[in-house]
Amino acid sequence: MELSDLRVFLRVLDSGSLSSAARTIGWPKSSVSRSLNRLESDVGAALLDRSGRRVKVTDAGLALQPHAASLLAAAEDAQASIDSTAGLLRGSLKVNLPFALAAILLAPMLADFLKHYPDLDLVLDVDNRRVDLAAEEVDIALRIGPLPSSELVARHLAIMALWTCASPSYLADRGTPSEPSELVNHRLLSRINQPACWRYASPKGDAIEINVTPRTVIPDVAAMLPALVNGCGIGRLPDFLAAPAVMDGSLARLFANYGAERVDLHALYTNRKTLPAKAGIFINAVAAYLSGLRKQLNIEP
Numbered sequence: 001m002e003l004s005d006l007r008v009f010l011r012v013l014d015s016g017s018l019s020s021a022a023r024t025i026g027w028p029k030s031s032v033s034r035s036l037n038r039l040e041s042d043v044g045a046a047l048l049d050r051s052g053r054r055v056k057v058t059d060a061g062l063a064l065q066p067h068a069a070s071l072l073a074a075a076e077d078a079q080a081s082i083d084s085t086a087g088l089l090r091g092s093l094k095v096n097l098p099f100a101l102a103a104i105l106l107a108p109m110l111a112d113f114l115k116h117y118p119d120l121d122l123v124l125d126v127d128n129r130r131v132d133l134a135a136e137e138v139d140i141a142l143r144i145g146p147l148p149s150s151e152l153v154a155r156h157l158a159i160m161a162l163w164t165c166a167s168p169s170y171l172a173d174r175g176t177p178s179e180p181s182e183l184v185n186h187r188l189l190s191r192i193n194q195p196a197c198w199r200y201a202s203p204k205g206d207a208i209e210i211n212v213t214p215r216t217v218i219p220d221v222a223a224m225l226p227a228l229v230n231g232c233g234i235g236r237l238p239d240f241l242a243a244p245a246v247m248d249g250s251l252a253r254l255f256a257n258y259g260a261e262r263v264d265l266h267a268l269y270t271n272r273k274t275l276p277a278k279a280g281i282f283i284n285a286v287a288a289y290l291s292g293l294r295k296q297l298n299i300e301p
Contacts, residue, residue, distance in 0.1 A: 003075055005039040006068040008032055009047060013065060014135045016054050024136075076276060090119035093278050096133070097142040100222035101265075102126045104241055109289040113282070120278060128220060133270055139279050141268040142286070144238070153275075154266045155283060158290045161260040161299075162236040163243075164198070165251045170231040177234075180210045180255055189224055189235030190214035198236065201259030208258070238263070240290075243297040265290070 012021040012032065022029040040047050047061035057065070097106065102124055114122065125131070125138060133141055133152065147154055164180075177183055180200050190196055190212070200208040218224040221237055228235050229250045239260075245251040267283045269275060293299075 001039060001042045001071075003072060005035045005042070006072055008035040009039055009061075010065070010068055010072070011137075012036065012048065012055060013057060013061070018050065018055065091278065092121040092123060093140070093282060094123040094125055094136075094138050095140045095142065095282070096125040096127060096131050096136070096138045098128045098144065099126050099220050100238075100241065101142050101144070103222050105290070105293070106286070109285065113285050117278075117281070133268065139269065139276070140283065143266050143268055145263050147266060147268070152268045152270060154268050156264060157267055157283070157287050158265040158294070159262050160238040160240060160265060161262050162198075163239050163246070163260055164234060164236050164254040165228055165242050165246065166234040166254060167229055167231045167250065168252055170228075170233060171252060173231070176252075177254060180208055180258065183210055183212060183234065187215045187233035188212050189216045189218060189227060189233050191217070191219050191221065191224070193217040199261040200255060203257050205259075236261075239299045240293060240297065243299055247297070 008021065008025065011025060012018060015021045015024055018029050018032050018036075022032045025032065036048065036050075043060065043064065045060035046058050047064060049056040049058060095106075106124065110122070114120070125136070130143070130148075131138060131141070133139075141152075142157075144160065164183075166186075174186060177186060180198065183198070193214070195211060195213050198210045198212055200210070202208055216227070216232055218227055218235075221241055224235055225237060225241055225245065227233075228237070229245060234254065242251060242253065246253045267286065269279055
């Protein structure tokens, strides 16, 4: 059995059809069909019923599926172990992450990282939706905020405070709120199109919850930044994104004497006994870059 044929077999099972698998892999459908035929010839049994629009897995296919996944994982781990021993990183690493993280955090660090590991092929899968790591062959996903219950392994990378910000021009026109309760008198920007709760801690440490109804909805914080700078209203941005604009004066931070709500940044990967060296080194590089960036921007941890 060829590992490439096993990989195609699993991809067809994940996608439900030869056509979908071919599009995902980037092969002609005929090549996918030949790969399956070769695998079925090797094992001496039909693995898939391809008579309908969607393939159906046979009993033999069901029996092979977990072993195929284990064999591919073992092969990847073996190669990663060899590469780690030799001090090499090679092959492909696919990282899924939202646009704001890709544009603001990762893009500046990539040149230096790739200089150290020139044999590594890096694929940034930039998407604000949450993807199925196994089905889409994602090695690492970076996520901001609470994590849903899953079998994925999570490594904590950073804590980010949500700074409440507005442009000086907006505040000059509409007035500057002195405490969170005054936000109800302003035009608020949010990532979600529904009423939300913005949380703060008073200077005395008391919890404050402000129910807000956004007037402008922008799902991505990287796109919200220029809207705030141009005077669209008041919104909340992660500290790493807001700090440069606050430092250069294009944004003003409100309620700096109040504790801001915080969110966590995690790296997620599939629940495997060993983390491939290339994935572990990339995660370590991201963590180190974030730590250095916080010091550079003078952001408290």
